[in-house]
Amino acid sequence: MSEPLDSKERFSNRVDDYVRYRPRYPAGVIDILAAEAGLRPGAVVADIGSGTGFSAELFLRNGNSVIGVEPNRQMRLAAEQLLASYAGFRSVDAAAEATTLADGSVDFVVAGQAFHWFDRAAARREFGRILRAGGKVALMWNVRRLDSTPFLRAYDALLSRLGTDYLTARCEGMEDDTIGEFFGGPYLKRSIYNFQDFDFTGLRGRLLSSSYVPAAGEPNHDEILAGLREAFDAHAVEGRVRLEYDTQIYFGPLGG
Numbered sequence: 584m585s586e587p588l589d590s591k592e593r594f595s596n597r598v599d600d601y602v603r604y605r606p607r608y609p610a611g612v613i614d615i616l617a618a619e620a621g622l623r624p625g626a627v628v629a630d631i632g633s634g635t636g637f638s639a640e641l642f643l644r645n646g647n648s649v650i651g652v653e654p655n656r657q658m659r660l661a662a663e664q665l666l667a668s669y670a671g672f673r674s675v676d677a678a679a680e681a682t683t684l685a686d687g688s689v690d691f692v693v694a695g696q697a698f699h700w701f702d703r704a705a706a707r708r709e710f711g712r713i714l715r716a717g718g719k720v721a722l723m724w725n726v727r728r729l730d731s732t733p734f735l736r737a738y739d740a741l742l743s744r745l746g747t748d749y750l751t752a753r754c755e756g757m758e759d760d761t762i763g764e765f766f767g768g769p770y771l772k773r774s775i776y777n778f779q780d781f782d783f784t785g786l787r788g789r790l791l792s793s794s795y796v797p798a799a800g801e802p803n804h805d806e807i808l809a810g811l812r813e814a815f816d817a818h819a820v821e822g823r824v825r826l827e828y829d830t831q832i833y834f835g836p837l838g839g
């Protein structure tokens with residue numbers, strides 16, 4: 584049996600598909616954080632586990648300065664390419680538990696689709712160190728709906744049957760008790776509907792962007808693609824299927 588993937592290296596061989604086919608975050612995230620957490624243009628945001636730059640781009644478009652902290656070289660380089668036109672973006676080779684950022688240097692700490700990979704206790708200490716007085720933390724996930732349509736039920740069944748470590752690695756947000764322990768005080772939770780519509784080529788890329796899907800040459804790779812084709816043909820409407828998500832946002836100050 585192969586060794587489990589280091590969480591910092593899980594997506595190294597999937598960056599191109601990740602950039603092209605993973606869901607972005609809806610603009611409503613900014614509206615919520617502006618109205619309920621005091622986010623303003625000009626605030627300094629540390630995007631921890633910034634990956635290929637999707638969450639950083641959301642804040643850059645809002646007029647924020649963003650420091651992307653990402654330990655995976657391939658994903659960090661993809662973000663640097665995606666965000667090259669933004670003067671307010673800075674890329675840092677570091678991890679959530681040791682960002683290398685200065686004490687009290689940021690207004691918001693954001694983690695998009697990454698928090699569940701962190702050492703939570705160490706990351707909490709680090710976030711508290713780099714936040715200015717009154718600073719906030721925002722944790723976000725695009726959580727794929729598993730059974731709201733016949734296609735989504737078929738897609739989840741396929742991953743459950745042929746994914747490598749799907750049941751342990753899939754992202755479903757976090758339990759409220761875990762989030763509450765991390766914040767150590769009052770926090771808010773909001774949810775926004777999000778979706779992607781795909782033809783088969785796009786759906787195939789979306790599937791292969793996931794670290795728990797067998798890559799070319801690995802056992803079950805051909806089988807999972809054949810199953811994807813079958814599910815698509817059974818459920819596509821006018822040549823497209825929809826992946827549905829709930830963009831979940833947890834935000835507030837760190838208590839204690």
